[in-house]
Amino acid sequence: MWRAALHRASVLAIGLHRAWRRSLQVRVVTITLVASSLLVGGFAYMVATQSSNILLDKAETDVRRRLQSGRDSAAEQMSIHAHPRDPQLQATFQRTVLSLAGGDPDEVGGMVVALTASQYPNIDTETSPRVDARHMISGELARSVAAGNQAHQIRTGDLGEGRAKYLVYGSPVPTKFGQVELYYFAPLTIQDQAASQIRTTVLVTGFALVILLGLLSALVTRMVVRPVRVAARTAQRLSAGLLDQRMAVSGEDDLALLAASFNRMATNLQRQIVRLEEMSRLQRRFTSDVSHELRTPLTTVRMAADLIFSEREEFTPAVARSAELLQAELDRFESLLTDLLEISRFDAGFAVLDSEPTDLVPVVRRTVDRLDSVARRLGVDVEVHVPETPVIAEIDPRRVERILRNLLGNAIEHGEHRPVEVTLGMDDAAVAVTVRDHGVGLKPGEEKLVFNRFWRSDPSRARQTGGSGLGLSISLEDARLHGGWLEAWGAPGDGAQFRLTLPVRAGDRLTSSPLRLVPSDSAARAGAAVDGEPGPAAPLTTGGSR
Incomplete structure (x- = not known):
């Protein structure tokens, strides 16, 4: 199974690589999709982050305002007690928390208020509504508030409605008998839902935008690439010898100008090729005709030269030498005619292999x-x-x-x-x-x-x-x-x-x-690149001698 999966993956990778190399449209669309995805992703992240920060800042401002008012109110209500062992102190704690919460002590949900005196073990922590909020107060936050500082944290826990994220603010409350601590627990469920909706909306919109950009780039690239592909196919047909192939010209834009220029070039090439072919045909015919026509006078001259060469001993030395030179040059001339005739057969396509x-x-x-x-x-x-x-x-x-x-x-x-x-x-x-x-x-x-x-x-x-x-x-x-x-x-x-x-x-x-x-x-040998066997060494079409 692993081998089959690897094989399919390799085949897919090879296909994608081939498409990337061969298709300009694939490259342009891919680059557009990647670039737009990065841009939209960065924009979505920025919008989602900024939205979350704005919602969190708003929640923090609201909790700080409530905390400031609640601290003053709690300090006023605690001012009637001068000693931490006052038997009415616990009841005051309950009334203060209920007053600050502004609701039924048994109702769960919404803002949670807690009042505690960590330095007085005889005083129990009071919360409204009645839930156990001690696990939501970290040791670091408790120490900071006990030291007289206003501090806050974001904590995740269960305060009666399942696990949720809470913004926990704490502040010290000065009293005649010492210091107590007031805590507000503001749920961030609404803020999280709003941020999630914003993120979803931005991502969906960004995805749609990326798809739209991909389709648009594919359409535009197709409009540009299609004439280029037509030109490439037309050029291939021209190179294959179909000299009458032309591109269709439509409109007056740059692509139409390209097609018109290509057609003019093809027409000029066709004219030149036809002219060269005609010249080559005439040249081959001339070579063949001259070679054949020279055979008859050469035969006559050969007979006379053979006769003179056979009688050269009866001539003077100068004439005898001339007869020898004549014989040698006639041999060269005959060899040249034979080669020209053979070349003309190859040029005319009449050469036959008797294998x-x-x-x-x-x-x-x-x-x-x-x-x-x-x-x-x-x-x-x-x-x-x-x-x-x-x-x-x-x-x-x-x-x-x-x-x-x-x-x-x-x-x-x-x-x-x-x-x-x-x-x-x-x-x-x-x-x-x-x-x-x-x-x-x-x-x-x-x-x-x-x-x-x-x-x-x-x-x-x-x-x-x-x-x-x-x-x-x-x-x-x-x-x-x-x-x-x-x-x-x-x-x-x-x-x-x-x-x-x-x-x-x-x-x-x-x-x-x-x-x-x-x-x-x-x-x-050491620098040669012919150690492996090449194909035909070069596309040689003509011949000669060194």
Whole structure:
């Protein structure tokens, strides 16, 4: 039962916290209710306290007036006795009390008068009406009156009508034979009832006022928040691509001005987006058309260049060198056209994934073998770390091999003649390949720019080095086509590492990677925030080469 109660309480607390965070109206109404409750509560306390004090002051004034008159009257009646043992003294006590009370000695209720002589044991205390009031006189009050002082206290007790609160006033009465004490017991029942009624009235009125303020604040906040919520929903639809969404404009107030301004902004955004989409469409079409149109002249030039290249030994050294340069540049040009055509397919949405269960171990080794001659020419050792058992995943082998070829080629080119490490890992849901170099590395922020089309880390580098500038962009699109991630990490002077993560089963969603993005041998490892597995490292949409 306790666990169930705690669970319900936690669910309620979470719901309230969520409502507090998400709803401006809830926050405003809650703050209004709390502030008004504190204000009304303080006002009610002040009114109730002041009312009680006023009623008590009035009762004290009345009792003091009666006490002053009663003391003088008692002193006059006691003046006929010169000795405390006068046998008529007790009867005088009775007549005095009855006279001061002004009623039937057996009638209970109202003011109670008591006359006592505490220093004379032979004289009994007389009260009117006949009740035992001794327990209502505290020792402190009795001592103060016996010492000749007028004093009072508020006491609670029973004087014949049940327990009630009484205002007890006492005063000494001088006589010829000594001093006696006169006490008045004024019931405060009427004052308490009046104060209680005042408190109840103030609390009920305050509660109604708080509820009214809450309703008013909710209504006013709703009038303000509702257009804001409409604007938020309209903005969400606009961000989802529904560019024709607009807000309703009613009236001429500030909210209407907000709606009109929002609609103008949406119209301008729609116009700009449509224009940009048209420009992008024309650009993609131009790239695709140019790439296809250049194929025919390139084929002709390629045939002529191959013929010239095959006969270069019969030419002069200068012409032979020119034939070699022509052949090399035609290879670069053909590679660029191939990449542009591939990019245009991705842009047009025509790229298709031909996935099949494939062992990635031979794919990795095959990629390394094909770039072995390039690595040897640049003096770079490529270290391969793959599991001894097959690593099977549903992939498109051609596209994955192209990704690895681009990553490994980049690492060899930028490895500064230092070893390059290729690592293959796998878990139940994903496979991953990391390519690590120990070259110049990447500056902060370049791990995202490195995938931009035609981006280069050093613009001053000659354009003869590197590929077309589209390799990493194509690799990123290939990874996304698999539903995978392609991420980069780097630090200046500490090299770089690229990680390709693909789902084991085509169509599955990735949540983690079996290999770390930040290498364990990196000096920046301690400060990296990639120890846990991120989602896709960044929303990269374009590609390039370092």
